[in-house]
Amino acid sequence: MFRRRRERRRRRRITVLLILLLAGLGVWGWGLTRFVGGIPRTVADDQRKTDAIIVLTGGTLRLETGFELLSRRLAEKLLVSGVDKSVPLEAVLRVTGMTLEDMACCVTLGYMAEDTGSNASESAAWVRSNRISSVRLVTAGYHMPRSLLEFRAALPDVEIVPHPVFPEQVMIEDWWRRPGTASLVIGEYNKYLLAALRNLFGLGSDN
Numbered sequence: 001m002f003r004r005r006r007e008r009r010r011r012r013r014i015t016v017l018l019i020l021l022l023a024g025l026g027v028w029g030w031g032l033t034r035f036v037g038g039i040p041r042t043v044a045d046d047q048r049k050t051d052a053i054i055v056l057t058g059g060t061l062r063l064e065t066g067f068e069l070l071s072r073r074l075a076e077k078l079l080v081s082g083v084d085k086s087v088p089l090e091a092v093l094r095v096t097g098m099t100l101e102d103m104a105c106c107v108t109l110g111y112m113a114e115d116t117g118s119n120a121s122e123s124a125a126w127v128r129s130n131r132i133s134s135v136r137l138v139t140a141g142y143h144m145p146r147s148l149l150e151f152r153a154a155l156p157d158v159e160i161v162p163h164p165v166f167p168e169q170v171m172i173e174d175w176w177r178r179p180g181t182a183s184l185v186i187g188e189y190n191k192y193l194l195a196a197l198r199n200l201f202g203l204g205s206d207n
Helices: 002-037 062-071 089-096 100-106 116-129 141-154 179-201
Strands: 052-056 077-081 107-110 134-140 159-165
Touching (some): 052 062, 052 116, 062 077, 062 089, 062 134, 062 159, 077 116, 089 100, 100 107, 107 116, 116 141, 116 179, 141 159
Parallel strands (some): 052 134, 134 159
């Protein structure tokens, strides 16, 4: 009799755990759908002027787009956040087509950030030191939701205008059919969840 009771209790525990697991997966999947729906497909506002432009390194088209926006005089200052310490200034000049005089006038290279959370921290310090009240944020479209989450937490009183770029190899439409894009999107969604929890509870940085 006791053996049967133990077996029934064990089965109930397993059933409850399976129900909780399925419920958790369902919530995670629902959130993933909403996350993908929030990834921008276009630049909503490419004309408004801001006090500064901030470019987050780590992907194609970001630097080129940031400096192109600067050349259009949509801002007077530009911060490139997360520049690798091994990247010489000459390499940045080659990519952007700018001169040393142009760089000295308007561009700051930030070498302290190593992830999106520290991008926001590095940028917040620069924004405050320059008394900036509005920025245009340049990063990849798939990276924009997490970047906005981090930057709005770090700069709650600053207007942030998103300016996504769209690498050719990242195809958000029908993303689940493309293993590379699917892996990227799911990984970014998981990082978004971790960043949201970190900001909520004041925990350590993401990557």
